[in-house]
Amino acid sequence: MRTCGLIVEYNPFHNGHAYHLEQSIRKANADVTIAVMSGNFLQRGEPAITDKFSRTRAALTSGVDLVVELPHVYACQYADLFSKGAIATLDALGVEQVCFGSESGNIQPFLDGYNKWSTGKAVFEKTLKEALTSGSSFPQASREAYRKLNLTSDNFDLSQPNNILGFSYVKAIKELNANIEPVTVRRTKSHYHDEEIEYSIASATSIRKELFNQHLMTTHAKQAMPQSTVNELETYLQTAGRWHEWEGYFSLLRYIVQVTPIEGLQQIHGVIEGLEYRLKETADKVNNFHEWLELLKTKRYTYTRLQRVFVHLLTQLKAEDMLKATETDQVPYVRILGMNEQGRSFINKQKKKMTVPLISNLQQMTHEFLTIEERATNAYYAIIEPEVGRELKKQELTGPILL
Amino acid sequence: MRTCGLIVEYNPFHNGHAYHLEQSIRKANADVTIAVMSGNFLQRGEPAITDKFSRTRAALTSGVDLVVELPHVYACQYADLFSKGAIATLDALGVEQVCFGSESGNIQPFLDGYNKWSTGKAVFEKTLKEALTSGSSFPQASREAYRKLNLTSDNFDLSQPNNILGFSYVKAIKELNANIEPVTVRRTKSHYHDEEIEYSIASATSIRKELFNQHLMTTHAKQAMPQSTVNELETYLQTAGRWHEWEGYFSLLRYIVQVTPIEGLQQIHGVIEGLEYRLKETADKVNNFHEWLELLKTKRYTYTRLQRVFVHLLTQLKAEDMLKATETDQVPYVRILGMNEQGRSFINKQKKKMTVPLISNLQQMTHEFLTIEERATNAYYAIIEPEVGRELKKQELTGPILL
Numbered sequence: 001m002r003t004c005g006l007i008v009e010y011n012p013f014h015n016g017h018a019y020h021l022e023q024s025i026r027k028a029n030a031d032v033t034i035a036v037m038s039g040n041f042l043q044r045g046e047p048a049i050t051d052k053f054s055r056t057r058a059a060l061t062s063g064v065d066l067v068v069e070l071p072h073v074y075a076c077q078y079a080d081l082f083s084k085g086a087i088a089t090l091d092a093l094g095v096e097q098v099c100f101g102s103e104s105g106n107i108q109p110f111l112d113g114y115n116k117w118s119t120g121k122a123v124f125e126k127t128l129k130e131a132l133t134s135g136s137s138f139p140q141a142s143r144e145a146y147r148k149l150n151l152t153s154d155n156f157d158l159s160q161p162n163n164i165l166g167f168s169y170v171k172a173i174k175e176l177n178a179n180i181e182p183v184t185v186r187r188t189k190s191h192y193h194d195e196e197i198e199y200s201i202a203s204a205t206s207i208r209k210e211l212f213n214q215h216l217m218t219t220h221a222k223q224a225m226p227q228s229t230v231n232e233l234e235t236y237l238q239t240a241g242r243w244h245e246w247e248g249y250f251s252l253l254r255y256i257v258q259v260t261p262i263e264g265l266q267q268i269h270g271v272i273e274g275l276e277y278r279l280k281e282t283a284d285k286v287n288n289f290h291e292w293l294e295l296l297k298t299k300r301y302t303y304t305r306l307q308r309v310f311v312h313l314l315t316q317l318k319a320e321d322m323l324k325a326t327e328t329d330q331v332p333y334v335r336i337l338g339m340n341e342q343g344r345s346f347i348n349k350q351k352k353k354m355t356v357p358l359i360s361n362l363q364q365m366t367h368e369f370l371t372i373e374e375r376a377t378n379a380y381y382a383i384i385e386p387e388v389g390r391e392l393k394k395q396e397l398t399g400p401i402l403l
Numbered sequence: 404m405r406t407c408g409l410i411v412e413y414n415p416f417h418n419g420h421a422y423h424l425e426q427s428i429r430k431a432n433a434d435v436t437i438a439v440m441s442g443n444f445l446q447r448g449e450p451a452i453t454d455k456f457s458r459t460r461a462a463l464t465s466g467v468d469l470v471v472e473l474p475h476v477y478a479c480q481y482a483d484l485f486s487k488g489a490i491a492t493l494d495a496l497g498v499e500q501v502c503f504g505s506e507s508g509n510i511q512p513f514l515d516g517y518n519k520w521s522t523g524k525a526v527f528e529k530t531l532k533e534a535l536t537s538g539s540s541f542p543q544a545s546r547e548a549y550r551k552l553n554l555t556s557d558n559f560d561l562s563q564p565n566n567i568l569g570f571s572y573v574k575a576i577k578e579l580n581a582n583i584e585p586v587t588v589r590r591t592k593s594h595y596h597d598e599e600i601e602y603s604i605a606s607a608t609s610i611r612k613e614l615f616n617q618h619l620m621t622t623h624a625k626q627a628m629p630q631s632t633v634n635e636l637e638t639y640l641q642t643a644g645r646w647h648e649w650e651g652y653f654s655l656l657r658y659i660v661q662v663t664p665i666e667g668l669q670q671i672h673g674v675i676e677g678l679e680y681r682l683k684e685t686a687d688k689v690n691n692f693h694e695w696l697e698l699l700k701t702k703r704y705t706y707t708r709l710q711r712v713f714v715h716l717l718t719q720l721k722a723e724d725m726l727k728a729t730e731t732d733q734v735p736y737v738r739i740l741g742m743n744e745q746g747r748s749f750i751n752k753q754k755k756k757m758t759v760p761l762i763s764n765l766q767q768m769t770h771e772f773l774t775i776e777e778r779a780t781n782a783y784y785a786i787i788e789p790e791v792g793r794e795l796k797k798q799e800l801t802g803p804i805l806l
Contacts, residue, residue: 251785251786251789252655252658254785254789255655255781255782255785258778258781258782258785259717259718259719259778259781259782259785260719261719261774261778264719284789284793284796285793286789287789287790288789314662315662316662316663316664316667371664375661375662375664378658378661378662379658379661379662382654382657382658382661382662383654386654386657386687386689386690386691387690390687390688393687
């Protein structure tokens with residue numbers, strides 16, 4: 001049984017994901033696919049458009065065999081920590097390969113890149129630090145550091161988001177000494193940040209933009225997603241009364257920033273360098289989330305970084321809560337969100353060999369990551385009517401979803 | 404210039420307040436009346452129906468000469484601490500008398516009562532403590548302790564809310580050694596807790612109930628208030644889009660309780676004896692504030708006590724924030740909310756003699772009570788549209804209101 005891991009957000013699952021899934025299965029010659037999926041908050045610091053359960057069902061219906069959760073402490077983080085959590089999860093499950101999309105579809109430059117990076121680590125760190133000190137944002141600084149190591153050539157360009165994530169996966173595999181083979185497929189022509197849907201392959205960003213603008217399912221959006229995703233999105237909208245986007249959390253975030261004392265804000269993960277004061281000063285000058293982000297944005301504070309801080313504020317994730325995630329290389333458990341028959345037989349085979357517990361609901365074990373998961377869930381559903389939110393939350397205690 | 408202090412909430416200012424004002428002026432033979440008024444959150448643990456500025460304007464228009472703010476740290480507290488803050492404020496201003504409503508309108512039983520209480524303090528404390536230990540609520544326990552000292556006779560009944568507050572004022576005057584003479588007028592027949600408006604004299608509770616039920620001004624409510632209050636209430640509703648009641652804060656409170664870690668809840672003033680767990684357990688079982696309160700209510704946790712805890716949760720008031728308020732007998736400043744000509748000449752006369760600063764806006768001095776005041780203001784307006792809330796909040800930085 002050849003296994004292939006995918007690291008995903010499926011926000012929402014679209015035709016590009018379906019294509020990537022198909023290509024990955026082919027390239028990895030896989031019998032079973034395992035997706036490590038972010039929960040309700042995502043890597044770039046955003047609430048997911050629908051909850052993790054809705055997105056799990058969409059993924060299973062579209063052919064993923066097993067969906068496991070990337071713990072919240074890893075999900076809304078910079079690429080390296082995000083990747084560590086995802087790779088450690090796949091490794092704990094004994095997955096043999098991980099397949100990601102890249103610009104070239106060729107794994108060799110990633111492996112060579114890792115060797116260059118690994119031997120030039122001292123130069124990399126020094127360049128990064130200097131660039132950060134001089135006021136660059138983290139992405140700019142790391143681009144500069146990669147350039148120093150000749151890791152931004154045409155052939156292997158680490159200024160491309162997909163390449164950066166892929167390279168982080170490769171680094172994580174090597175650094176964790178994980179028994180996983182990295183595989184890459186060439187990504188389709190829609191670019192990660194594209195904002196408009198043009199063809200049946202469109203970026204998740206452009207699909208969300210369309211849906212949030214219209215507040216309902218459109219023909220335009222439909223053509224970019226499998227019918228199962230369309231159904232899930234429509235059902236969620238009908239049930240919860242909304243799709244989740246930052247604007248919906250604005251008044252809550254404003255309250256948090258205005259009423260939490262400065263010392264409280266300072267404890268939040270990512271609130272450093274006086275950001276607590278900038279947050280307080282700007283909170284009462286803006287009328288919506290978008291305006292707030294624009295006002296906070298500087299060369300140094302990228303949108304992504306600021307959005308992650310907002311996730312941490314909303315979920316009250318403190319810097320001290322992150323110690324366990326940053327200091328250990330193992331995940332404390334693997335949580336199954338859903339699976340089909342194929343996924344189930346994989347799990348049955350693996351569970352005897354696994355060294356960490358396999359769980360499916362939040363109350364199956366006690367761990368601080370799960371307490372944080374529960375907080376993140378409560379924060380995510382805070383903008384939903386109580387009766388409905390309560391029903392949706394029940395899925396955290398039942399499950400896994402079986403297809 | 405004979406001065407008379409009043410300790411008020413004016414939530415909202417109604418005909419009974421007007422009558423009490425008139426009676427007090429007569430009884431105290433006063434040339435100038437000074438009201439110490441709670442800000443946006445009140446003694447029984449509720450948000451005020453309209454903000455402090457709207458209520459100040461109503462009070463001034465109805466003939467109060469000067470309105471000063473009772474700091475938030477005193478405003479939402481049990482009677483003794485509330486009274487200490489109010490009496491200390493009047494004392495700092497050099498006010499000569501304080502006049503309160505009571506069942507009998509006779510001050511002697513209060514003075515005799517104080518002597519009894521003062522000499523029997525040890526018995527009182529012991530009885531109180533035993534009753535609390537055996538599971539009684541604070542009001543029950545203190546009623547029992549007063550009974551032990553024969554302070555619940557027909558002639559002077561400390562089971563009546565108005566008498567309890569009045570007695571607290573007398574105690575505060577004596578304990579603080581304040582240079583204030585207590586005076587009392589007999590209260591009108593509407594009872595404190597009455598829930599229906601029957602005559603032109605109605606309780607504030609019944610007026611609020613009517614307004615919250617109808618969500619607009621009614622003829623019924625109008626007959627119980629001066630026109631100036633009616634105007635203020637209508638203007639506020641038009642401007643802010645709502646009157647403030649707990650239900651409006653429900654989703655915010657639910658978010659706070661669900662997402663704040665247990666250790667965070669434990670730091671909040673009033674969250675003791677495992678209430679943090681009961682709050683967490685019940686948060687997801689209820690659909691509105693009323694249901695939540697009902698579910699939390701026990702013999703020991705009265706509605707008032709629970710509501711105060713909700714104020715402290717909403718304003719993030721920690722137990723440690725209360726130390727300064729409980730440990731010192733002086734107020735650190737007196738903040739003027741508004742005044743007429745008469746009030747202004749009183750202030751001009753007094754300010755040279757005063758030993759604490761006189762301020763009118765939040766930024767005039769730095770003090771932790773003012774930081775807390777700002778937090779309470781932000782929490783109060785958190786449910787108002789940003790543009791409007793911002794305009795309303797400006798009043799914290801301008802002022803005082805001059806009539």
